[in-house]
Amino acid sequence: MDAGFTRPVARITGVSHRYGATTALGNVSLELPSGRMIGLIGPDGAGKSTLLGLIAGARKLQAGSVDVFDGSMGSAGHRRAVCTRIAYMPQGLGKNLYQEISVAENLSFFGTLFGLSASEREARIRKLTAATRLLPFLDRPAGKLSGGMKQKLGLCCALIHDPDLLILDEPTTGVDPLSRRQFWELIANLRRERPSMTVLVSTAYIDEAAHCDWLVAMDHGHVLASATIEELRSKTGAQDLDAVFIALQHGGTSTHEQLVIPPRQASTQAPVIVAKDLTARFGTFTAVDRVSFAIERGEIFGFLGSNGCGKTTTMKMLTGLLAPSEGMAEVYGQPVDANDLSVRRRVGFMTQAFSLYGELTVRDNLMLHARLFHLGEQKSTQRTEQLITEIGLSEYADAKATSLPLGLRQRLSLAVAIVHDPELLILDEPTSGVDPQARDEFWRILVDLSRNKGVTIFVSTHFMNEAMRCDRISLMHAGRVLVCDTPTRVIEAEGARDLEDAFVSCIEEAESQAAGSAASAPAPVVPLTASAAAGSDQTRHLPPFMPIRRLLAYTRCETRTLLRDPVRLAFAFLGSFLMLLIFGYGVSSDVSNLSYAAFDQDNTPESRAYLANFSSSRYFTEKSPIRSSDEMEARMKSNDITLAIEIPSGFGRLVKRGSDWQVSAWIDGANTSRASTIEGYVQAAHNLFAEQRSRESSSAVATGPSTTILVRNRYNPTGESIYAIGPSVPAMLLMLFLAILTAVSVARDKEIGTIANFYATPVTRLEYLLGKQLPYIGIGMINFLIMTATVLFLFGVPLKGSAITLAMGTVVYAAAATGYGLFISSFTSSQVAAIFAAAVLSMLPTMQFSGMMQPVSTLEGGARLMGSMWPTTYYMHMSVGAFTKGLSFTDMQTDLLSLIAFPLVFVTFSVLLLKKQEK
């Protein structure tokens, strides 16, 4: 262990990191001692997350060097070697968890990635969940856990492989005080069991830094200090950690101004908000249970409670976003009505998530909202400029909203919420994740609004020091309000030291009442680490076939996620069946019921006989005859008729005489290929008449039969479209459905943040991609079975050729389609972009250039090229061949071989384009 102290766990030298034009880290050098609990503190945008990501190897190093466990994290080989010793839990509530799958499945997934055998996994999962009290929830989907439980699960997932370095990025942000307390207790137990493990944790709560024995203070991408707490205290001469940090920030002297809140004058007016027995039910679950309160004008009302206790739901009911199941909410003496816009003009609202338009500038955002509140052009400009100065955003007025640090963004959100001078402000966790100083700035504005402008403020928060600033607070738990009073009286009533203690004891009381005495028993002391007893430094033996195991872990995870989304599954299977049905019956190039009219200027038995060939045909439907050439033109223009047969006067005489005669057919050429088909029909009808006449004609020198041309339509004797369409539509559907589903699945990982698991675990790019791909190939095969059955039994198209070869081709084709999806997702970062790219780029070659309606050989230029470089062409050829031509394996092997190239190329490109580290 002594060696651990002399050898730092991580050595960072001259590291700089930039995102576009912003510098996140500027030439940082730092040594982190091993076997310590290291806290990383600093305001938003200080570079904490970036630094943690670099140490974990999840982020790509731009400049400088990071050595972890005596090796450079710049080298891929070293990263692979040490990543089993590191655990990384990224920022955000349960961000790296798979929300749809259960607690046990999540844990098992991580266990498999790190090479734990089934029995090891089982044992670890039991142990970890017992210690974190998650054991009763093993089968619950992660998305249904409360915020605090999600963080505990995240910790369990990080601990499953017993790491030597545990990196936690703001693990307690947005978590209620009780869960936070439990979380830190867990970490403390962990440290006691395995002192050699290094814990590196960043936090926005400075008071939490007290749990650490070594602190790294950061600001503006620079390290201000890195030392033990005692050293820092003596260096700055401050005791309070907040003061220590602020002193460090200002070069050693404390200049921090305490926020003082002037007392509130009691109001005699009627309350602004009244809630009476407000209840919200979602199915059988009661989210808010008979909540009542009244808030006076000018009051700052704090709304506290554990995660998922119903705070946001209550606020939604107050703003009219959600209709209460029971009870009522009144604002300004009027019941909240979603359709009453006049109340909304008096209310400002700030939602939990950042909800401004990121691509617009600060000024544009403010102007937009001012205009939407109809302030008038001049007033809007005035108000915008005034708020920009008041809120302190002058420097950033023309910056994009997304480019602002979190603290400033929240201030902008507030500015937007008060742009129309509302009398009531409803704020849902406005300061979550914001650093202490920025929070103080934020509250300064709130206090000014309340005290000087008489604005009533309804605010929810997890910060106890913020709650202390409220005139009154109410504490909510499991949908019910437990207390509602001034903060000091709440503390007195509970007989607690401070508000946090009061909060914790209040909730614990409520829980023990609800669940009997069992739940309130102290957490059982169960060892969390595998090697606690055996001592550290034992090397684990990895089970064989690790790549396959990791790959299958991803497959299992994806499959389970899919199985839990019945809507997507139904669409995937039923959708393709329905499409096949519609296309099978609907797409037909046979021209029938063609409307035509005769322009018979002759009107003799001969002309009528000529026309009879048309009226008796199933292809033609006769319309009223045409009387003039003007009429003919007009009726063609208005699409009343598609074909006009013009018989000149004197036709009958000529035919009888046996002289040369002529008939004109006018065909609507607007739909070109249909016009060609019609030409064929007309010619056939004409020839029929001509032949009859020539046989009857006496003027023929030789009356011997003329040449007969026998046409044989091979493979499709009746020439019905279904024989061609039936086998080709599945090829089209498989391609489009599979490509989009796969592309969205990977893009979703990126958008939601679960891609972090790929960055920080030993899984390779190929394993990740193939693992993601497999379930969709499976969907493709099931789809193939459904569609083949439909074609065989419903459409009655027999499968004459080798079914086995076709099935083999389908596997390869499904791999190509999903491979294309992977390829698309490797360069798109959002789901929208993935859908767009997958659809826009693949629809044309699949539907038009793959030979469904027109053989690829008849295409020209770019279309020909696109067609021959697209897998659907080869598969459609195979499918049509196998069904109608009865092809065997040897006949289809050329197509099969060409097809195999596609998944190989697509997956290779995806592997090359996918980054194993974040930028």
Next chain:
Amino acid sequence: MPSLINIWWLGTKELKELIKDVTMMLFIVWSLGVSVYTQASGSGETVNNAAIAIIDEDQSQLSRSIIDLFYPPYFQKVQTISAAEIDRAMDKGQFTFIVEIPPRFEADTRVGKNAEIHVSADATAVQQAGIGTGYIQNIISQEVTRYRQEMQSYRGLDSTLAKRRAFNPNGTLAWFSALVALTDQLSMLMIILTGAALLREREHGTIEHLLVMPLRASEIALAKVWANGLAIMVAFTLSLLLVVQGALHVPIAGSRPLLLLGSAVYICAAASIGILLGTIARTMAQFALLMMMSVMPMMMLSGGISPVESQPQWVQYLTWFFPSRHYISFMQGIAYRGADFSMVWRDFVTMLGMGVSFLTVSLLLFRRSLAG
């Protein structure tokens, strides 16, 4: 009035965001530029470059003169094969047509004896086989007639069928496929653009933010329709001028303003479908599937790929609800037949009606969907 102001400002926001989104702009250019061009120019003729083989068992002057009549661009260079190879070559899909000229064909023809020529067509390519065999039959019988007349052995009736194509005299396929391509791309772009814009607002929480302001759901939806619609309308006009008329040389017979007006109505109708799908779907993945299930039938069954009249009656009832079906009919009317408003008003009013009803339904569903 205040409502209109809200719609206006919300729409400008939408446009500002769209213009800054480079990826979306690239996709629009790709769709209405590159895609339309390749689809229209690439489709050649229905019978184009067809692979043909001849089994010449006669080896006479007549048989050779028949062979010489099959030339590009309709047919590829004629391949001569033996009778034994027919099945194999057809199975492999080497040839679409095989013409078999029997022995003593010339001799029989000369003396007026019955002679049979067999034409085999690969009917898995239904349309090409149908039209192609028609061509081949004509070519052969004309040549035979010419030969007989030359031999003075036969004097049949000389009958002519003068086939004239109205509106597209040369039967240039690109004329038709250009408009179909435009419709396909318009449908896809509008549906994805508006639907995804709505879903994105919901996923990012901005929609709740908008709904707590004095705004109506209808205003938010309408703003999306006009803003995205305007952007696409501009792109469409450019595509019509530069790609369809400029690069593809497709003449527009009717009134251009009327064509643009109808396109604007169609764009709104397609945007309403997008809004409707965006309202129904809960996640992007669901939206993607819904989008596929509505865009694909619109592309396949609106008359662009196969004529609407050929569909069975029940499918025709179904496709009547596709605004794209009416739009293609409207466009054909104006662009080719030179129809005026009195001739296309039915399509116009149907599209308008559909746009309004889809939008109304989605607005009704919209607020309800937010509650969950």
